[in-house]
Amino acid sequence: MTKPRDRDFAFEERLYQDYALKSRTRLIILLSALLYALFIILDAVHAPKELFHLFLYIRLGVLAAHLFLFLLLGRMTTNRAYAQIVIAVGFFDVLGIAVMIYFLGGFVSAYVQGLSIIIMGSVIALPLSFRDSSLVFSVIWASYVIPSLLNLPSGKTSWRNVITNLFFLTSLLIIGSMGSYFMDKLRRRELRGRIQLEETTAELQESNVKLKSLDELKTQFFANVNHELRTPLTLVLAPLKAILEGKMGRLTPSLKDAMETMQRNGYKLLKLINNLLDLNKLEEGKMRLKLKSVDIVEFIPPLLASVKPLADQKQIHLYYQHPPNSVDLTLDPDQFEKVVFNLLSNALKFTNKGGKITIYIEERDNTVTMTVEDTGIGIPTNMLEAIFDRFSQVDGSKSRAQEGTGIGLALAREIVLVHKGAIRAESELGRGSRFIVEMRKGEEHFDDEVLDRRTEDLPIGLRRRLTDTEEPRVQDIVTDFRRLQLVDLEKVDIEGGQVDEAKIHDALILCIDDNPEVLKLMKMLLSDEFDLELTTSGEKGLAFLRKKNPDLVLCDVMMPGMDGHAFSRAVKGDEALKHIPIILVTARTGAEMLAEGIEAGADDYISKPFDSTELKARIRALLRMRQMESELALVNRNLRMRTSDLVDQQKSLFLSTVKSLASAIDAKDEYTRHHSTRVTEFSLKIAAKMGFSEKELGDLELAALLHDVGKIAVPESILNKPGKLTDAEFKLIKEHSTRGESILSPVIELKEISRVVRAHHERYDGAGYPDKLKGREIPLGARIMAIADTYDSITSERPYRKASSHRYAVKEIIGCSGAQFDPEVVQNFLEIAGTFVHDQEKDQGQEEAAKEE
Ligand code: ADP
Numbered sequence: 001m002t003k004p005r006d007r008d009f010a011f012e013e014r015l016y017q018d019y020a021l022k023s024r025t026r027l028i029i030l031l032s033a034l035l036y037a038l039f040i041i042l043d044a045v046h047a048p049k050e051l052f053h054l055f056l057y058i059r060l061g062v063l064a065a066h067l068f069l070f071l072l073l074g075r076m077t078t079n080r081a082y083a084q085i086v087i088a089v090g091f092f093d094v095l096g097i098a099v100m101i102y103f104l105g106g107f108v109s110a111y112v113q114g115l116s117i118i119i120m121g122s123v124i125a126l127p128l129s130f131r132d133s134s135l136v137f138s139v140i141w142a143s144y145v146i147p148s149l150l151n152l153p154s155g156k157t158s159w160r161n162v163i164t165n166l167f168f169l170t171s172l173l174i175i176g177s178m179g180s181y182f183m184d185k186l187r188r189r190e191l192r193g194r195i196q197l198e199e200t201t202a203e204l205q206e207s208n209v210k211l212k213s214l215d216e217l218k219t220q221f222f223a224n225v226n227h228e229l230r231t232p233l234t235l236v237l238a239p240l241k242a243i244l245e246g247k248m249g250r251l252t253p254s255l256k257d258a259m260e261t262m263q264r265n266g267y268k269l270l271k272l273i274n275n276l277l278d279l280n281k282l283e284e285g286k287m288r289l290k291l292k293s294v295d296i297v298e299f300i301p302p303l304l305a306s307v308k309p310l311a312d313q314k315q316i317h318l319y320y321q322h323p324p325n326s327v328d329l330t331l332d333p334d335q336f337e338k339v340v341f342n343l344l345s346n347a348l349k350f351t352n353k354g355g356k357i358t359i360y361i362e363e364r365d366n367t368v369t370m371t372v373e374d375t376g377i378g379i380p381t382n383m384l385e386a387i388f389d390r391f392s393q394v395d396g397s398k399s400r401a402q403e404g405t406g407i408g409l410a411l412a413r414e415i416v417l418v419h420k421g422a423i424r425a426e427s428e429l430g431r432g433s434r435f436i437v438e439m440r441k442g443e444e445h446f447d448d449e450v451l452d453r454r455t456e457d458l459p460i461g462l463r464r465r466l467t468d469t470e471e472p473r474v475q476d477i478v479t480d481f482r483r484l485q486l487v488d489l490e491k492v493d494i495e496g497g498q499v500d501e502a503k504i505h506d507a508l509i510l511c512i513d514d515n516p517e518v519l520k521l522m523k524m525l526l527s528d529e530f531d532l533e534l535t536t537s538g539e540k541g542l543a544f545l546r547k548k549n550p551d552l553v554l555c556d557v558m559m560p561g562m563d564g565h566a567f568s569r570a571v572k573g574d575e576a577l578k579h580i581p582i583i584l585v586t587a588r589t590g591a592e593m594l595a596e597g598i599e600a601g602a603d604d605y606i607s608k609p610f611d612s613t614e615l616k617a618r619i620r621a622l623l624r625m626r627q628m629e630s631e632l633a634l635v636n637r638n639l640r641m642r643t644s645d646l647v648d649q650q651k652s653l654f655l656s657t658v659k660s661l662a663s664a665i666d667a668k669d670e671y672t673r674h675h676s677t678r679v680t681e682f683s684l685k686i687a688a689k690m691g692f693s694e695k696e697l698g699d700l701e702l703a704a705l706l707h708d709v710g711k712i713a714v715p716e717s718i719l720n721k722p723g724k725l726t727d728a729e730f731k732l733i734k735e736h737s738t739r740g741e742s743i744l745s746p747v748i749e750l751k752e753i754s755r756v757v758r759a760h761h762e763r764y765d766g767a768g769y770p771d772k773l774k775g776r777e778i779p780l781g782a783r784i785m786a787i788a789d790t791y792d793s794i795t796s797e798r799p800y801r802k803a804s805s806h807r808y809a810v811k812e813i814i815g816c817s818g819a820q821f822d823p824e825v826v827q828n829f830l831e832i833a834g835t836f837v838h839d840q841e842k843d844q845g846q847e848e849a850a851k852e853e
Contacts, residue, residue, distance in 0.1 A: 118140060274484075331439065339437065357375075
């Protein structure tokens, strides 16, 4: 990159480049010197006699400076230096005049006009930059003012004069400066624009060169394709033809079938390469026409005849309308045949069963029109032009219904154009299309350079050699050249699409591909190892999947209607089908494609052309994985069932242990027999009223059953003591809640329960034990149990007192609401307390009955 300063310098240089500054400077020096010398005459006429000599010397001095600068100019090379020399010339001129003005008494002198001349000269003579002209103008201003001021004391000049002249002079200089400023700006802007233009032009030239070399590369590439693809393909097709003709021994039907598939697909490839090469030749202007005069009316029927079998297959009617007389046209029959075939094969492709295709030939004065009309699907209006472009298709999607590459019409148009004809399409969507080819009669219109005159001009020997070396002759391998034109329209049946009822192999694979030939190939490759079901669309595949349960699906990605990705999504979104592994088969590769497939749920991917060993290996791997998965799922299910059984067993075991523990405690204390069970019952009733969940009720049940578990550590003698307890005994009994907690806390599941057990003697007002918890600090379970416990103690007999009535117990509990008990729980208790009476009585009844027995 150039440094900014260098760039500025270069810019400045270029700014004056167009002005030929050097010669102009030379001219300026000469002119200035000439004028300076001529003004000696003025000195003689105008100046006082005594000053004449002085003025003469001044002028000679200035002239000498001119001479010096003139010589210096010769040595200079840059525009900047030339401009500086011009400025120096101006300086000397101004200086000389200034001195003379001084001697003549300042502004009064007529010599001031000399300075005006220099001002004008400096604006006109050179395109000085604003900076330079400002400098020159300042010096001129000074050379007016200084001599005048110096003359003021001598009285030769007056203030009035100085001021008046200064006004005029300054105005003149301001106008001059403005002029030079705007001119300078304009010049710079113009130069900047020019430089930009030059840069763009340079870039364009560069990309032009690149394009040219790319174009050469493309041509080279096509030449290579010609050789590198066509030759090996010919070498594949030629022996195949011989094999199929039985020249290499008898063929079994399946081998013949396989060979025919190979041949057909080889032809397809050959056609594609031929079309591409033709198109390239045409676009490069290298196509040569072998013109012949042809009766177009007779030309069409054989072509129609060769598409007839295909039309019959699709039940499409072919019609031909032509003038009664012969219609002669000059054209290259081989090339024009391609045009007709392309139009016919498109019409066949895009017309549905039962449709109609008509060819019309019409003759006008100087033109002949051929129209191929069909009753097919039609073309949208906005595509009528575009379909003639290379690779353009109305439906370019991967799920399009028809095969094709989009070069047929491009080729047809190029061939028609090289014949100086015209081609266009008309259509009504859904009703049909019409392709109109207009050809000119006679042969004057052909460009001379497109005509192939070799056949006439070359000696026979050379002619043969040329055709030999040119390109492998398609005719050598394709006996029926027309077959090649229509090869992609041929429909292949897949026999044996249904799987044999008898199951031969372990795994059933569903193969889906819209191309029957690919299905045939899959059958050939896989049937020795797997049972197969072949089908031509995703929809049919899905229906089969619902009926039978194949072990794996091999599915093409690009298919009309439901494509491979949509199929995978449908299968993987269906609970009943999602376990079936899918391998997608695709001709396209690339990360994006892969990602789309995986997203759709495909289990694996294989790209065409596939290798049978790899395909089989992948199928086997997926099948094995699938089998392992289902085995694993089974084991898992069994395991889960057994685990949950175990958990249930453990739970009930635990509960019964807990219950027997509770009854052991109850048994210890004859007065509190069944106490824990009753407290549990009461607590659960209150809790249920308060909206406890299942789980919470379960926890509370355990807590209530076990709330007195700590009493195990209290001797029976104390528990059953009829008299008043001593302080020590009471203390020991009070410890049962903390002991209960320490018995339960080692069991993780009982952590929460043990907290409740510890707190079941806490009081709402904080006066309870062991932690003196208050209000909501006490676990809710414990607050509930406190009430249930009290109720049961009051209503049952104790060593130290008789049992009291239900009403008494309720009264007591109400009395202690807010002190011993949580008022909210008391409220809930009261709402259901009625049900306790019944239970209590029932219990007591049972007990009494037992006692009687
Ligand atoms: P290809 O048939 O190989 O795709 P063509 O260049 O022959 O390529 O045709 C380009 C496209 O023009 C086709 O893909 C199709 O969309 C449209 N087209 C051509 N002929 C017809 C027709 N007779 N009816 C409807 N559409 C047509």
